[in-house]
Amino acid sequence: MGKILVLAEKPSVGRDLAKVLKANNNKGAYIEGNKYVVTWALGHLVGLQDPEGYDEKYKTWSMETLPMLPKYMKLTVLKKTSKQFYEVKKLLNRNDIDEIVIATDAGREGELVARWIIEKAGVKKPIKRLWISSQTDKAILDGFKNLKPGSQYENLYKAAVCRAEADWIVGLNATRALTCKHNAQLSAGRVQSPTLAMIVNREEEIKNFIPKDYYTVLAKANSFSLTYVNKDNNGRIFNEDAANSIVNKTRGKDGEVVSITETPKKKFAPALYDLTELQRDANRIWGYSAKQTLSIMQRLYENHKVLTYPRTDSRYISRDIVGTLEERLKAISVGQYRSIASEILRGKINAHKGFVDDSKVSDHHAIIPTEQKPNTVNFSSEERNIYDLVVKRFLSVMLPPFEYIQTNIAADINGERFIAKGQVIKSKGWKVVYSKEDIEDSPKDDDIKEQVLPKLNKGDKIKINSINLNKGQTKPPARFNEGTLLSAMENPQKYVNVNKEAAKTLNETGGLGTVATRADIIEKLFNSFVIEKKGKEIVPTSKGKQLIELVPNELKSPLLTAKWESRLDAISKGKESDTSFIKEMKNYSIALIESIKGDNSKFIHDNKTGKKCPNCGKYLLEVKGKNGVMNVCQDRECGYKENVSRTTNARCPECKKKLEVRGQGDGKIYVCTGANCNFREKAAQFEKRFDKKGKVDKREVNNIMKKMKKEAEDFNNNPFAALLGNIKIEDK
Known part of the structure; x- marks a missing residue:
């Protein structure tokens, strides 16, 4: 009787699968049992071959060799992890292995990880697919009872290959063309270019913004205040004389209540988390980067097994999950969540359309807790924060709505209309789960504040104590931070000027990139020094602004990549041909190279230092990374880089602010970042405190x-x- 080979994406997942499948003979690169042999990749073990692998001439970057369009794309074993690939290959080809179970991440990229390994190993054995949304023992066992035939995921694999090949054909050609043309390290791609374009456009809008003065008129009564509004209910007056005439007309006069409207309102809990929404909230509340949130989420899913699959773009659960809600609620009935979870369990769980909708779940449902009890003692503070967000959101969708009475008072003061707004809370509903800071209320009109209003009736006279004129200024649009940039990538139609039809396409296709790739794209933009951070805000560098000038227009448009994503989705559903998609990518690439070749713009390094590269003698460029300043050689082929200063997590012994490390070798020092602190110490001295001698x-x-x-x-x-x-x- 032959054995089944199970291929996981990572060693930690492999170990979990082996434990559940009762395979316990650990051989280092795999774990063997009576029926199953469990092995793993280390992320991708196989990738698309670099241009150099197709032809010697591509070793030299030059315009003459572009575009690079291999007839068939070749796979190559990635050097870093080649040892594991050859171990896996040996297992795949073992005579006693009759069947392969793909147990990599249940998504497009996970499919690619496994299929490329199988293809490169040249194996033609029957394939089954494990498709699960959580890593608990129960989910793994259920998954193995319901393995799907590999053929069911053939189209998903095709879509994944198309994505990878399109990024190679377009990205590598555009990057080489820009780099050769301008002799600078310039990178372009179907998702990174439109993302950078949005950041650069926003900066332009801010630069060209001309603030306008406006005025508001405020009437103060004994226990509340009213704001003047015109016939369109707008309180802003852009003409000073008009504002003064309203003040003169109403000053010293009393008011009369013209109308009171009391409207009972219900506000339902926001939908469950998908990855992007979770990354947004984690950035808003704790300043975590998108990449950071994903890796914390990954640990809670894989290592702690308390949350479901992170890379999801759905904010709903499917009907088949409803039966497991009780068990999940029991699992989270600990600590601060116990009373609310118990309250929901005492009643009947209302699985309403607000969070249960099969039509809104594709590969994976929203991120929710698993049926496994958390051992929060083992959580880091970051893990606790993210877990907390997911659990609160999960509890809130099962609680009743937040109910309040919205009261609007309109008064007449000598023929002018003034209004006041207030809210009376009837039932906190789902908001009992949250403290005030956790909830992001939709931005309100700043000019008319909510307040506690007295009990009044129509026709009542209001004693007005004073009429004041307040001056304000219109504000430019805000710069992006990582949270709002994720929103813009998800819904670019709200941030760029496109016609109605294009906006509809963007809306339907889920914007720029996917939930799984957005964090990497933002990191890539930081790492290629086209954007930098000022506080929490993201600003484009001079290099970023110039790059967007040089990138051909179509590649900068979010519409292009949105259309591609929609076609990749169609390929994964078997509705479109993969070969025609790749053919079009090649044609697009040819046009792209022509456009770059014919462009007469110039790129200027305006961040040169006075210091020369020790390797090639060209001037070094000063660039700001996410955590400090570096000098890098302007010559792409040289690649020399050195740290100038880097913010560390080490704390100043005097004022507890973070320390910065500056300089190289013996001259390396730690300097305090605190404004009023002069602490500085040689690195050798500082690090000696933590040195451990002896083995x-x-x-x-x-x-x-x-x-x-x-x-x-x-x-x-x-x-x-x-x-x-x-x-x-x-x-x-």
Whole structure:
């Protein structure tokens, strides 16, 4: 009787699968049992070959060799992880292996990870697919009872290959063309270019914005105030004389209540989290980057097994999950969530359309807690924060709506209309789960504030104590932060000028990139120094602004990539041909190269330092990374870089602000970032405090490190936090 080979995406998931499948003979690169052999990739083990692999001439970057359009794309084993690939290949080809179960992440990229390995290994054995949304033992067992035939995911694989090949054909050609034409490291791509274009356009809008003065008129009564509005209910007056005439007309006069409207209102809880919404909230509340949130989420899904699959774009659950809600609620009935979870469990769970909708779930449902009880003692503070958000949202959709009475009072003061607004809360409903800071209410009209209003009737006289004129100024649009940039990538039609039909396409196709790739795209823009951070705000660098001038118009448009995503989706559903899509990508690439070749614009390095590269003698460029300043060689082929300064997590022993490390080698020093603190110390001296002499057992060191890292997170004034942050703890 032959065995079944299970291929996971990562070692940690492989170990979990092996445990459930009762395979316990650990052979290093795989774990073997009586029936199953479990092995794993380390992310991608196989990728598309670099241009150099097709032809010697591509080793030199030059315009003459562009566009690069291989007839058939070849796969190559990635050098970094080749050892694991050959181990997996050996297993795939083993005579006693009769069947392969793909158990990589249940999504487009996960499919690609496994299929490319199988293809490169040249194996033609029957394939089954494990498709699960959580990593609990129960979910894994259920998944293995319901394995799907591999053929069901053939089109998903085709779509994944098309995505990878399109990014190669368009991205590598455009990047080489721009780099060769302008002799600068310039990168372009179907998602990164339109994303950068939105950031650059926003900066232009801010630069060209001319603020306008406006006035509001405020009438103060004994216990509340009223605001003047015109016949369109607008309180802003853009003419000073008109504003003064209203003040003169109403000053010293009393008011009369013309109307009172009391409207009972219900506000339902926001929908469950998909990845983008979770990344947005984590950025707004704690300033986490999109990449950071995804990796915290991944740990809660894979290691702690308390949340479901992170890379989802759905904010609903399907009908088949409803039966598991009770078990999930029981699992989270701990600590601060116990009373609310118990309250929901005591009644009948109302699985309403607000969170249960099969038509709004494609590959994966929204992120929700699993049936596994959390051991929150083992969570880092970041993990606790993200877990907390998901649990609160999960509880809130099962609670009644927030109910209040909206009261609007309109009064007449000598022929002019003034209004006041107030809210009386009837029932907090789902809002009991949240503290005020956690909830992002939709932005209200700043000029008319909500207040507590007295009990009044129509026809009542109001004693007006004073009439005041307030001056304000219109504000430019806000710069993006990581949270709002994710919103713009998800719904670019709200941020760029496109016609109705294009806006409809963008709306239907889910915008720029996918939930799984957006965080990487933002990181890529930071790492190629086309954007930088000022506080929480994202601003384009000079390089970014110039790059957008040089990138052909169509590649900058979010419409192009949205159309591509919609076609990739059609390919994954078997509604469109993969070959015709790739053919079009090649034609597009040819047009793109022509457009770049024919452009006469110039690129200017305006961030040159006075320092020359020690390798090639060209002037170094000063660039700002996410965590500090670096000097990099302007010559792409040289690639020399050095740190100038980097913000660390180490805390100043005097004022507890973060320390910056500056300089190289012996001249390296730690300097406090606090405005009024002069602490500075040689790195050798500073690091000596934490030096450990003598050899210690590796496992013991790992345990000490983990313990210290945990303590450092719980007490972030501890200077160990920084030093430990840079040490890799081996995954045993």
